[in-house]
Amino acid sequence: DGKLLTMGIESSCDETSVAIVAEGRQVLSNIIASQIEVHQVFGGVVPEIASRHHLSNINHVTNQALVQAGITMEQVDLIGVTYGPGLVGALLIGLATAKAYALAADKPLVGVHHIQGHISANYIEHLNLEPPFMALVISGGHTNIVEVTGYNECRVLGKTRDDAAGEAYDKVARVLGLGYPGGPLIDKIAKEGDPHTVEFKRVFLEKDSLDFSFSGIKTGVLNYINSEKQAGRAINTADVAASFQQAVLDVIVTKTISAAVKMKKDKIVLAGGVAANSKLRSMMEEACRRQGIALYYPSPILCTDNAAMIGCAAYYKYKSGITDDLTLDAIPNLPL
Numbered sequence: 001d002g003k004l005l006t007m008g009i010e011s012s013c014d015e016t017s018v019a020i021v022a023e024g025r026q027v028l029s030n031i032i033a034s035q036i037e038v039h040q041v042f043g044g045v046v047p048e049i050a051s052r053h054h055l056s057n058i059n060h061v062t063n064q065a066l067v068q069a070g071i072t073m074e075q076v077d078l079i080g081v082t083y084g085p086g087l088v089g090a091l092l093i094g095l096a097t098a099k100a101y102a103l104a105a106d107k108p109l110v111g112v113h114h115i116q117g118h119i120s121a122n123y124i125e126h127l128n129l130e131p132p133f134m135a136l137v138i139s140g141g142h143t144n145i146v147e148v149t150g151y152n153e154c155r156v157l158g159k160t161r162d163d164a165a166g167e168a169y170d171k172v173a174r175v176l177g178l179g180y181p182g183g184p185l186i187d188k189i190a191k192e193g194d195p196h197t198v199e200f201k202r203v204f205l206e207k208d209s210l211d212f213s214f215s216g217i218k219t220g221v222l223n224y225i226n227s228e229k230q231a232g233r234a235i236n237t238a239d240v241a242a243s244f245q246q247a248v249l250d251v252i253v254t255k256t257i258s259a260a261v262k263m264k265k266d267k268i269v270l271a272g273g274v275a276a277n278s279k280l281r282s283m284m285e286e287a288c289r290r291q292g293i294a295l296y297y298p299s300p301i302l303c304t305d306n307a308a309m310i311g312c313a314a315y316y317k318y319k320s321g322i323t324d325d326l327t328l329d330a331i332p333n334l335p336l
């Protein structure tokens, strides 16, 4: 019915995903083949294994996305694909697929920045949301405070200087013996703990800095566990998890709010895997209410890696006249 149909392709880490979105915001299909179980035994994503699984999954996932949307490749108007940042071998599988279809079916190709995709998940979830706003992009690979001034214009105001927030969750979960990926497990067990049992150091860095540092907190948790063990005291995992989470989120919420206030934004948007965290959501709700700021976040399935968000971001790039040719290459450390 004349709607522009975008095929989105995402393979930057451990999810092979292909989606079909109409007019950028209407999801007709969003197939996600997760490799979590494959990497679980290693306690983290093994890049070479991820690439191999992307390769064996991608054609099947693509066909499923078309079938579920009830369309054929000929009806697709545009192909959008993540070209960075991410694991180079993993990115290359999605890119090669996108380029092959673009060439064979003669469709325009648009490369998408993975973070731009995460932010765009909010356009799918909230049909009336428009820039400008302040975004907190928080995942296993990134922690960024981003000023979003247009669909294709943004500026990074703060970033992590070492570990990403999700990485800190995953590392602390490992120290606590909870398993992988640690974020959802800490989220769950922390609900039964007292967040004020241990006062882990809140790292705010220089005055007015919107940057983060999370690499110290894993050591903080480790030192606490060791000293308790040495003193012959039992460790309450729920209390430690809750205290860790409180320390990390105190800093994240404070900095995100101050960025919005400083840049005079009346909307804050959460994005990325850690945006699924229930404590982050409730703390942000509370802080935004106090400041009169509207808060937006996607449902959990659109927080973690998926291709619908990539299709959405590609649609807005295409609308502003941006396309790529077949020389588009994977850029593992692509800046925003």
Ligand code: KG4
Pocket: 013, 138, 139, 140, 141, 142, 165, 166, 167, 169, 170, 181, 182, 183, 184, 187, 272, 273, 274, 275, 276, 277, 278, 303, 304, 305
């Ligand atoms: O966006 P994502 O799927 O992949 C990256 O681009 O990194 O994010 C995955 C990260 C993992 O570190 C995972 O532990 C974390 O998001 N995560 C969570 C929750 N769900 C996923 N962290 C805290 N609480 C959650 N509920």
Ligand code: ZN
Pocket: 114, 118, 139, 272, 273, 304, 305
């Ligand atoms: Zn991601």
